[in-house]
Amino acid sequence: MDAILLQILNGIDKGSAYALIALGLTLIFGTLGVVNFAHGALFMIGAFVAVTVGKVLEISKITLDPEKTDFLGNPAKIKTPYITEWFGDFGFWLIEWSVLVSVIVAIPIMILIGVIMERGLIKHFYNRPHADQILVTFGLAIVLQEVIKAVYGANPIPQSAPDLLKGSVDFGVMIGMAENSVIYPLWRLVYFCFSVLIIGGVFAFLRFTTFGMVVRAGMADRETVGLLGINIDKRFTIMFGVAAAVAGLAGVMYTPINPPNYHMGMDFLVLSFVVVVVGGMGSLPGAVAAGFLLGILESFASMPLIKDAIAAVGLPSIDQIIIYLIAVIVLLVRPRGLMGKAGMMEE
């Protein structure tokens, strides 16, 4: 029981990241009809915004410590972040909560990156075949990740969560189970709550604002909305920015979970495409549901119990391939995905 609960928690936690990336991906597909292979790179850039913010906050004044020496026998350097000199305790607080600062910084930056990407590149590909869109965004993804590698190197760069949110909590006790049965990292719970917040925000934005309603109408029938004299293109551009911001924030918040590296975007890209396909291309609720569903299934597949059971039948352990297996099955059995529009891609 507790083992299953743990894996469900793991599943929704992984699912949070999948859902956030897939949400933007499917939003872009639904609004602009573009298959964006560079979306994983946006997730990665978000993470590196956090790295950059952390580094900027820690820009330090260097003084020499005459009493200590470094490995070469020279006087050791003492680093004092300027921000702590200027603001004192508040400066230390800022450094500790740099993830939060990054979230605030990342929103405008990611929207800007998204809008620039759409206006500068994607726009020219609306009328080209899907294959061309895949290829050009694939190229862009390579360029973006190589630029990050050139600046930050290939090694992961650890980012820590604020002290308050580090470590783990006894989730089992919270819900009335025995002590020590379900221990779960605090930050991962925060990540889940954060993603629910973001997903809720995006849905509310689309549902309850006029802007959102127009966008939804445009997703359903672009021409008609265009005929009404509404500049739908401009709104779609902004939605691209929003999608980029969602991916970016997913990246920022992910940094304390796993140290970010330059190829993390590619690692998530294939997965998030599978999520979009399983959920139904262009379906927002589908992407979210599929994200969580796949996260949970993946977690279950990696349970030792299940691995042993499968090995006992003589089959290879499926945790390696479960995501792909599901993608293949869904595409063959129900190609429109869980919640895709009927008739979509069914030919």
Add this chain to the structure above:
Amino acid sequence: MGILEVQNVNKRFGGLQALNNVNLSVEQGSVHALIGPNGAGKSTFLNCLIGKLKPDTGSVMFDGKPVLGKKPHEINQLGVSRVFQTPEIFTDLTVFENVMIPCFAHRDGAFKVNAFARVLRDKEIRQQAEHMLEDMGMKDKMSVHAGSLSRGDKRRLEMAMCLVQEPKLLLLDEPTAGMARADTNNTIDLLKHIGESRNITKVIIEHDMHVVFSLATTISVLAQGAIIAEGLPDEIKGHPKVREAYLGEAEV
């Protein structure tokens, strides 16, 4: 027994009864027009004939063989060709290639491994295609990319692609939609000419009554998914139900 026998065909889209117990019999060699107001179910009906849609119930027999459940290419191989409302052609290929493809389909069937034959060395196919283009008056455009043709030429090209297969039944979905009067008359002449030189049965959907009454030997009227009248053109002209449902609002 007609070449095409449609019996009790029903098709439902959610709450909409698109086809309601449609019965139709098309005589060999006739030109059977299917008319009706917008949304009457004409295109749905054609789509059922060529395998694009599958009716919920009913049967369709072509040339004594059942059609339902067959794939589009199988139905075509039985001898049914269709001209679409907006021309469906191979825009990236040349006009000549566009016409050669149905020639191959007609001669070699739905699939043949012929990866080492040379298209241009196939005299039989070349002659067929050239001949057809000549008939259509498009020989000078043979090496033009089909995508760059004018709208009228695209339509003629599609017609050529269907005719070169010598189908037993030709389905025409508004062949003159959006055409100027002169082009329309040309098309009428063309279709008449085809009817005479080859023994092709035609089912034609058309809004333009001028076209309908110039060509049709039989007319069926479809309204709200059901056939409400059928007969010779003159009978239909005077049919009260038809007037009520349809002709009242059209020029006659």
Add this chain to the structure above:
Amino acid sequence: MSKLIMNRRGLLKTGAVVGAGMAMPTILTAASHAGYTNAPTGSTVTLGFNVPQTGAYADEGADELRAYMLAVKHLNGGGDGGMMNTFSSKELKGNGILGKEVTYVTGDTQTKSDAARASAQSMIQKDGAVMITGGSSSGVAIAVQGLCQEAGVIFMAGLTHSNDTTGKDKKANGFRHFFNGYMSAAALAPVLAEMYGTDRTAYHLTADYTWGWTQQESIQAATEEKGWQTAANVLTPLTTTDFSSYVAPVLNSGADILVLNHYGGNMINSLTSAVQFGLRDKQVNGKNFEIVVPLYSRLMARGAGENVKGIFGSTNWHWSLQDEGSKAFVQSFGQEYGFPPSQAAHTVYCQTLLYADACERAGTHNPCGVAEALEGFTFSGLGNGDVEYRAEDHQCFKDVLVVKGKENPTSEFDLLEVVQVTPRAQVEYAVDHPMFAGGALGSCNPGS
């Protein structure tokens, strides 16, 4: 020794030789009919440095390249001579190798066997390299070792920790300076038993590929010998990025030790997850729960950040060692680049010097002569105490370091502290040890 002063610019130029080759005639290669592949005929001898420059291990590759360039500089008489001054063999004079100036070419392995072999091939066929070295994974090392065997050049393996490199995939033309899974286990187990007791139950998470398996096998055997039990061994796919679902069940499995048989990005992420799950704050079976990472590298420690604090593992070498060789190397590397060298840098630097020295002693670049000179060679002064290159399997035997993540690092390079230097005798094993069985060294191949 002579201390030729050479500025960096001049050195780089001489080190630059071929590489791109545009508008430059190719150097005489393969069938040069001097009895062995790529016999150097001019005034220079070319070495091939084949390291990952793209992909996840690019930073490790970059550090290896730094060390190679430093070694070339020292061999050609530049700089302060580094470990050449402390090396027990005194054949190297700072005049290149056998009087020929050392030049080099670099390539990108991409940490893929295929690309690594292509890159090595071009060094052999096009640039006339007489020795290939480098790499950052066992798969690549074994693949390139096989190639060098067939082509008839010497291979000095770089970073490869799998038992197989000098076990079932050993080759006569290949030598490994780095330690291996068995040696890690042999060094770690006694320390672990001493620190954590003999009544422990271990839970293994193992990367699901060859290196992971040999590593896990070694650790399990060594710890069980000390009385530990093994609760489970769960294989994790190489492509895993989030290890939460593998780490979560550990706490309730009855185990009180978690062994992470992971390397690189896998290790960084699995350790981070394990610490997040609060494993180290817990008590199981009345004992503190502990995590062990059998193979450490400084770059990994850096990637895992504060999560490595207090966690035990093993490493080939560390810059804080206080023997003369290590000190000389750290000094010379630090002067050049401004930060201390990694174990990868140390390994490849040593290998370059050892190769050069073997050439000098053999009096030829012929791989058979060099191999003979290296086989059974014992030396000291390159860190790690007295070292032997065993003739039978070309594995290097030396002291192994047991390290622990430092609690209070003073800089971003000061992440590990040496807990114990396990003497060589303790990590040695028989040539026919079952974990290394199944291969044949073959005979050395000088090529054409």
Add this chain to the structure above:
Amino acid sequence: MNLMKDRLLLIIFAAVVLAAPLIFAPTGAAYPDLLQRFAIYGIFAIGFNILFGLTGYLSFGHAAFLGVGSYSAVWMFKLLSMNIVPALLLSIVIAGAFSLLIGYVSLRRSGIYFSILTLALAQMSYNLAYSVLTPLTNGETGLQLRLDDPRVLDAAGDAGSLPSTNFFGLEMKEVFWNPTIFGYDLQFNWGYYVCAILLIASFWISIRIFRSPFGLMLRAVKTNQTRLNYTGINSRPYTLAAFVISGMFAGLAGGLLASMDPLAGAERMQWTVGGEVVLMVVLGGMGTLIGPILGAVFIKYFENIFSKINDGVLHGWFAIMPEWAENAMVLIISPFVGKGWHLTLGALFMLVVIFLPGGLVDGAKRIGRVVTGANRRAAKVGIE
């Protein structure tokens, strides 16, 4: 007319391929291993172009067939004989069978869905080959020859060293002629000529397919599959045949890779390798005859030559400049070469997709048009 043109193209192509060790000498690429790779990846790209270039079906999974081909070949070397003929035959057959299976499943969908299906299937193959199937693939290390392999037909060899792959006695790694021409030291190698002959044969097959009714149907699939079906053509077997043909080409390429260098690694099956062949075809010009080969040469040149330009080499290039200028140049260029070669490749690829959708072949044509100036109007009409 067309026939003559094709014949001329084939003759020129064959001449260039056969003279490659001389032609590539000034570029620094004229060593056996790279020339072999040019030819092998050329074959791979030619095959892929038959699927992607003609039908427009974008598969990300063809690396799997390359890998399967390599594994089959190495197993043949291990079990039967070091002669490359049975190995290549088995590679083609196994890759063909495997692609029939994968193609049958994934061609049930089209467009992006097809791409994702192939990607998923390839990634599954890679994951399995890397770990679970290790007894068959030797996992991380890759499948390689061993001294104690049975090799039924020619087990007897020199003790202590591995026999080399051969074509009825001609050793693949042997350089049979080593002249110095125009100051370049040339290496003529059997392995390369085996690859070259097969490349020319593949090119010839590709011409024939392009000009055949079969090729015509494939192009029709790309432009309007619906119409094709209503014209009485069953497009599924055509696309499946194209898929299998391209899979067999990939298998041949994989078998050749193993024949030149008897090792088969799991990385060969990764989807990024499948992505690489897409890059080759697009970069060169999809749907053109010569484009894929150009693309393959271009990318392999990048991977093997560009990646070896380190700072030292750069300093060498700019040594004639004053020191500050030299350093500045090195500083500017070094992020794009050596360890940065991926960046340049990605950027270049983007530029091609954006500005030259027809690839290098298209670019060459445009330049040709500018240079000749003639037929400009005619060409324009053709494009519109």
